Amino acid sequence: MPDRHIYIDYNATTPLRDEVKAVMAADFDLFGNASSMHSAGRQARARVEEARAAVASLLGASAANILWTSGGSESNNTVFQTMREIADDKRNEIITTNIEHPCVLNSAKFLQSIGFKVIFLPVDQYGIVDMNVFEKALNEKTLLVSIMLANNEIGTIQDISGIAQRAKRFGAWIHTDAVQAAGKMPLNVDELGVDYLTLSCHKIYGPKGVGALYFRNNAPVVPLIRGGHQEDGRRAGTYNNGAILGFGVAAQLALRDVDTYKNTITPLRNRLREGLLAHIPDCIVNGHPHDVLPNTLNVSFPGAEGESILLSMDLAGIEASTGSACASGSLEPSHVLMAIGAGPERAHGSIRFSLGWGITAADIDYIVETVPPIITRLRSMSTV
Numbered sequence: 001m002p003d004r005h006i007y008i009d010y011n012a013t014t015p016l017r018d019e020v021k022a023v024m025a026a027d028f029d030l031f032g033n034a035s036s037m038h039s040a041g042r043q044a045r046a047r048v049e050e051a052r053a054a055v056a057s058l059l060g061a062s063a064a065n066i067l068w069t070s071g072g073s074e075s076n077n078t079v080f081q082t083m084r085e086i087a088d089d090k091r092n093e094i095i096t097t098n099i100e101h102p103c104v105l106n107s108a109k110f111l112q113s114i115g116f117k118v119i120f121l122p123v124d125q126y127g128i129v130d131m132n133v134f135e136k137a138l139n140e141k142t143l144l145v146s147i148m149l150a151n152n153e154i155g156t157i158q159d160i161s162g163i164a165q166r167a168k169r170f171g172a173w174i175h176t177d178a179v180q181a182a183g184k185m186p187l188n189v190d191e192l193g194v195d196y197l198t199l200s201c202h203k204i205y206g207p208k209g210v211g212a213l214y215f216r217n218n219a220p221v222v223p224l225i226r227g228g229h230q231e232d233g234r235r236a237g238t239y240n241n242g243a244i245l246g247f248g249v250a251a252q253l254a255l256r257d258v259d260t261y262k263n264t265i266t267p268l269r270n271r272l273r274e275g276l277l278a279h280i281p282d283c284i285v286n287g288h289p290h291d292v293l294p295n296t297l298n299v300s301f302p303g304a305e306g307e308s309i310l311l312s313m314d315l316a317g318i319e320a321s322t323g324s325a326c327a328s329g330s331l332e333p334s335h336v337l338m339a340i341g342a343g344p345e346r347a348h349g350s351i352r353f354s355l356g357w358g359i360t361a362a363d364i365d366y367i368v369e370t371v372p373p374i375i376t377r378l379r380s381m382s383t384v
């Protein structure tokens with residue numbers, strides 16, 4: 001076992017913050033069904049609603065516009081399935097990008113397979129949508145524009161308010177997947193101009209298996225899960241009290257700490273970037289130079305293979321990722337890196353470092369010392 005253990009894969013998931021753990025542990029006995037009328041139920045309901053208000057505050061929204069879900073994947077699927085239900089002959093086109101998370105991409109592809117026209121917008125070398133191409137794609141038949149706020153693999157941040165303004169002119173619904181943006185940059189649904197916004201709790205130091213969908217007052221939500229009357233009929237199923245309470249605290253902390261996060265994490269990420277660039281020849285940073293999440297650094301090491309780098313780093317106690325966690329184990333190069341024009345060799349030789357609370361300058365220095373000899377060794381063995 002290595003002496004050190006450095007987790008630097010916070011875009012894949014995050015550990016519970018102590019405050020979240022404390023609330024979840026203290027409320028372990030809050031077993032009442034939040035839909036029940038008696039006092040155990042009412043007690044649970046009050047806490048679930050407090051948590052909803054906290055999640056709403058993170059977005060500058062009202063609690064009435066927050067739907068609990070099981071996570072980002074369900075929130076995104078809910079939007080696409082809603083579109084499936086409300087589409088008609090006049091409006092049935094969907095615009096998204098080819099760098100979305102698989103839960104959006106596959107939802108969009110499913111609608112395409114049943115006859116919807118879906119446009120997958122290309123992005124430039126930094127992962128930014130070309131507004132001219134987007135404007136050409138928009139028309140009176142556009143039903144939904146779904147574009148992620150920040151990319152999980154390269155961290156590039158899109159101009160969602162600019163996208164929303166353009167889409168609104170055509171009366172389209174606008175959705176953004178803000179799973180990676182939450183807690184890392186300020187979020188406000190009115191400033192963004194979106195009708196739907198997706199959150200996932202396990203990316204903001206809360207528990208897994210709970211998420212939220214913000215929906216604007218007039219925006220339709222057709223249930224993905226039908227059953228009881230929970231969530232005003234928008235999503236059936238008994239409330240997961242503990243996870244929801246954890247989400248509430250995680251959201252409060254994310255809102256409170258968003259500036260500190262940026263000010264703490266950005267210099268560490270920059271130190272890592274400069275250290276790797278200084279010690280490893282021919283490496284390429286993927287993603288936008290400025291419009292990027294404070295914690296994300298995606299680097300290609302051409303001539304070395306991503307999975308081999310990952311395993312060697314793991315042996316040295318460094319846990320990072322090759323592209324998205326969902327894509328790991330797959331031999332396909334990352335669709336995001338291919339979309340920014342990286343080409344298969346650069347895409348296969350890339351590592352995503354995603355920083356989070358707890359990473360120190362000493363951790364970064366250890367990575368900067370450890371990774372260069374790994375790359376040199378793997379490049380010397382490479383047949384590419």
Ligand SMILES: Cc1ncc(COP(=O)(O)O)c(C=O)c1O
Pocket residue numbers: 011012070071072073074101103148150151152177179180200201202209211
């Ligand atoms: C951008 C983005 N959207 C959606 C998801 C899926 O969220 P969940 O794991 O809560 O289903 C992820 C998780 O990796 C993500 O990064």
